[in-house]
Amino acid sequence: MASRTTALASLSAVAAALFAIIVAPALRLTWSPWKWSRISADLVVMNATIYTSDPSLPFAQAMAVRGGRILRVGSYSSVEDLVGQETYVLNLNGNVVMPGFIDSHLHLIYGGLQMGRVELRGVKSQEEFARKIKEALREPSGLLVDSAMKLVLAVIPEVSIHDRRDSLIRASKYALTRGVTTVIDFGRFFPGTSVDHIWQDFSDVYQWADSSGKMLIRVCLFFPMQTWSLLVDLIQEKGRALSQWIHLGGVKAFADGSLGSSSALFYEPYEEDPYSYGLQVTDINWLQNVTLHSDKFGLQVAIHAIGDKANDMVLDMYNTVVSYNGMRDRRFRIEHAQHLVPGSTIRFGEQRIIASVQPDHLLDDANSAEKKIGTMRAQRGSYLFRSLIDSDAILAFGSDWPVADINPLGAIKTALYRVPPGWENAWIPSERMALYDALKASTISAAYAGFLDQELGSLSADKYADFVVLPVDSWDQLAGDLPTTVLATYVNGKQAYP
Known part of the structure; x- marks a missing residue:
């Protein structure tokens, strides 16, 4: 019995030694x-x-x-x-x-190119810098169509890769001075221009900047709707997020023109021309067919519409696409949505259509809209921000730079007060927004409008x-x-x- 006890004691000693040598150090590392x-x-x-x-x-x-x-x-x-x-x-x-503010609609490289043509020597303050840029970027607001656009394009020189790359850096630095950290970029594409420009900028500029570590702000890129199949192929190959800096957004098309050129499409004629209702710049059957295909392959669709008839036309078309392709989280967008008949604000909310609006455009349009379409129509249906919010629509603020300046704080102030330069009172005061709604439109709602809200916006x-x-x-x-x-x-x- 004693020998057995001695043997057990010896085994216990050996076990204790082994524990001290093998197990205890591991426990010390773990804890x-x-x-x-x-x-x-x-x-x-x-x-x-x-x-x-x-x-x-x-x-x-x-x-x-x-x-x-x-x-x-x-x-x-x-x-x-x-x-x-x-x-x-x-x-x-x-x-x-x-x-960081999100500019939900601009033309980044185009704006940077315009900045490169501004004389900035001798500028000593941020205020003077901003003033010179704003003055230089005041482009004609009209829409050149068909033969007129072809004549203009024939005399516009090609822009070098070097200039376009410089313009991206220049524009990005300028955006940062205004607190903008992400932009939705609709590129250098307008009716009558080549669809190749945006794809060239994507490969020559954005991919170059991304691969060489030169991206300063985040971009969500939209491409001409005519090239929807190319975008589908690219997304299938690389995914939507190419990096933390570049997100592939969707496709864009145009339904009408602009108010300044009397080419925005309205139900009623322009005051100065009782036979003109504006222009439908894209065939509606083509637009619906390509939207159907784009949506079926999961692309987000954004369509430019300014006049009240153009907006209703796009709302109708979006509704048809949903009836064909079924319900899903698609976040259809209407770019500008400047003039609406009263019932259309409700449709934006019911159909969950994003109203991508540019508040600072109203500072110019307040003086011209009443002349173009009459006081009653202008005050009844222009820039209906509050009505859209009350209809549970989603507003995303942008600048349309370089047509207007990148200035999110200024855009928020415009949405709050709606007082154009030289005016003492608000233009359509019932449509003024609350501060929280305007801040949302510049942050989380703008992120949502580009499928970026899981990473940005709050x-x-x-x-x-x-x-x-x-x-x-x-x-x-x-x-x-x-x-x-x-x-x-x-x-x-x-x-x-x-």
């Missing part, structure tokens, strides 16, 4: 102290007034960022444990922070850390006097401007 394994942020923003554009947490005081994405948003105590030795802590002393956990800092130190101050400039713009949690 290392928490301070060595915890995650720390690259950046923590604190003591800020953060408007998140996320209804689950509209406001916060602090935000933690790691690897270009948001780790956590909330009070400082909720992110304090993420501050490590290498964390940069940005104390904003109450300054307002909000998501300051929420796991989204890209794109945000702006504004020169106001309280929400009440911002609501009472909206600033016209941004203090700083951040992309991926890194300062991109100034």
Whole structure:
């Protein structure tokens, strides 16, 4: 019995030794102290007034960022444990922070090319810079069609790859000065121009910038509807997100022209010409057929429509496409939606059509619309932002740059007050928007309008850390006097401007 006890004791000693040699070190590695394994942020923003554009947490005081994405948003105590030795802590002393603005409709490279033709030597302030750019970018607002466009195109020189690449960098830097971190780019395509321009810019400029690390802002690209099958092939080969910078959006077509050239399509004639109702610039049967095919293959469709008849024509066509292809999350867009008959605002909401609108266009149109279509029609149906919101429609704000300036804070102010230059009172005051609705249209709704809302548009956990800092130190101050400039713009949690 004693020998058995001795043997057991010896085995226990051996087992203990083996445990100490083999198992215990592994346990020590597994259960290392928490301070060595915890995650720390690259950046923590604190003591800020953060408007998140996320209804689950509209406001916060602090935000933690790691690897270009948001780790956590909330009070400082909720992110304090993420501050490590290498964390940069940005104390904003109450300054307002909000998501980077999304311009939902512009022509980025074209705008950059126009900037390159502006004389900027001797400019000493941001205000003077912006003024010169705005003056230089005032292009004719008319629509050249058919033979007129062909005559113009014959004398426009080709733009070199070098100039187009420079224009992208130039335009992107300018967008960052305005707090814009993402754009929906409709490219260098207009009725009568070559559909090849956008595809050339995609391969020569955007893919070059992406592969060489020169992208500064995020872009969602739309292509001419005539080339829908090429886009389907590209998406099937590479997916929609080519990188964190480039997203393949969808296709665009035109239903009518513009108010300035009296080519926007209306139900009633123009005041100056009782025989003119505007122009339908694309055959409706072709438009419906190609929209059907584009939608069937999963492409997002955006169609330019300005006059009230053109908007109803597109709404009808979209409804037909849905009846053929069935229900799904397609997010059809109408670009501009400037003039509507009263019942059409309800249809935008019922059909879940995105109204991609440009508030600053009304600053010019307020003076011309009543002359073009008469006071009663103009005041009854122009820029019906509030009516669209009340009808549960989704508004996405853009600039249409370079037709108007990139200026999201200015566009928000225009939507709030609707007072054109030189006017004392608002134009159609019943259509003024509330601040929160206008901010949504420049952030989360604009992201939704491009299928970007899972990655952008609000300051929420796991989204890209794109945000702006504004020169106001309280929400009440911002609501009472909206600033016209941004203090700083951040992309991926890194300062991109100034």
